Amino acid sequence: MSVVARVYGYPPDHNAGSEWMLHSMLRPLAERGHRVTVWLSHPGSIEKSYEIDGVRVVPYQEGTDFAADAQKADVLLSHFENVPLVSGLAAARRIPVVVICHDNFVTSFHDAAGADLVVYNSEWIRRDGEIFYARYPDEFLPRNTIVVRPPVIAEEYRTEPGDRVTLVNLNADKGGELFWQIAAWTPEWRFLGVRGAYGQQVMPPPRLPNCEVVDGVPGKEMRAHVYSRSRVMLMPSIYESWGRVAVEAFASGIPVIAHPTPGLVESLGEAGIFAYRDDLNAWIHSLASLRDPKNWARASRRAKVRSDELSAAPDLGIWCDAVESLHDPRRRKSFHPGGQRTYNASGVGAS
CATH class of the missing domain: 3.40.50.2000 (Glycogen Phosphorylase B;)
Known part of the structure; x- marks a missing residue:
């Protein structure tokens, strides 16, 4: 399956914790045999496409074909300021979209509304997200949520x-x-x-x-x-x-x-x-x-x-299964039986 992400920066050029968390999550998807491509939205010092741990990265300087690549994706993914653009493309093409929430800012929760999968980076961010979404109608809610603590090997x-x-x-x-x-x-x-x-x-x-x-x-x-x-x-x-x-x-x-x-x-x-x-x-x-x-x-x-x-936490396995379930309708049905469901880091339905 093809997983396409659009983000501000990526290792090894951009080394903030959020970017390394994202790489730690995309890396096992590549190891499972999926095609993972990251398109950057901001110029960096690396100007040519490169590969890191099986993940292909396209710098901003080569990023003119992002929209065309996104339209052929099986799953789209983003975080921070790129979420509205990626979510709009996903909605137009009916492609499942994944949003990673690294913080409890109102903008992050608002932009993630209606996503097929929202990933919270901690239990306390999940709790704040649920409080935020509790004020809105069901069609505004993320369809599924999981917690993935920033993976550290x-x-x-x-x-x-x-x-x-x-x-x-x-x-x-x-x-x-x-x-x-x-x-x-x-x-x-x-x-x-x-x-x-x-x-x-x-x-x-x-x-x-x-x-x-x-x-x-x-x-x-x-x-x-x-x-x-x-x-x-x-x-x-x-x-x-x-x-x-x-x-x-x-x-x-x-x-x-x-x-x-x-x-x-x-x-x-x-x-x-x-x-x-x-x-x-x-x-x-x-x-x-x-x-x-x-x-x-x-x-x-x-x-x-x-x-x-x-x-020892099973977060990465839960994450990979959740992404794969978005592409396979049969697995999708088994991943969240009975409709919308929130999963915590242990894989147990939380709400």
Whole structure:
């Protein structure tokens, strides 16, 4: 079957968490033998078509034939700002459309209305989606919904932790300013700041000798260039619907200190160390605790256990089955018996 996606950017040129989540979901479809093509809607540094893990990517510079390709697709897919365009094409040609919701913004839920399949990236986003759609008539609702937590193949990220306190993406919303404040107050630690894929990056004051800033790297290089150098990961984000970087760090047993956004509370579970982003002392205290090798070892064990729990989840299998059911009417009937149905990450009907 032919799966065609239209999105803003894609790895390895664009390395935000949403794009790596999308690739982690398209990759197993390609492994099942489906033809998966991604068309980009924004210019990037790669100008020629390329393939990554069986997924064909067409850069914006070559993207003039997207509409023609979309009309021949068995399933169309999108997220963020491309959803209205893709949904319009799908409706005109009666092609099933899949929408991935990475956040609980009203625009995301509104644009996903009526989609054949809506994928939420966490249970709390699913709950907010159901609250949103409860106010509208049935014809406005997504026909099916599932939860797919951003898939992280742990063995692709697992390494021996290093000695740095790390923040990935130094923009203000991710906690760039707080990161450098923590560094200034804890000179006994060495800090690693990784430039992000988006947002104005907050650079460290020039008089912080314990700090290093490196350019962002593709997801496949995070193990070698980031996690192998990190002993603690910080995530003082003002908003995270899930927090993929934290889960990637957990694969190596790297403790994560995070601001308790609903997404990070769900993704990190009991393995997370939480501190409010406006409480500098809480972050300093948490880091001081992790200087003790015994405390760090306990936190590291909890991180590995949580990584194993998430790795064992059947989300990707449920996702692939759901997409395939859109193309095969017989499987479609068996996937959601009795009409509209919501499925959670375990595959059990939730509502």
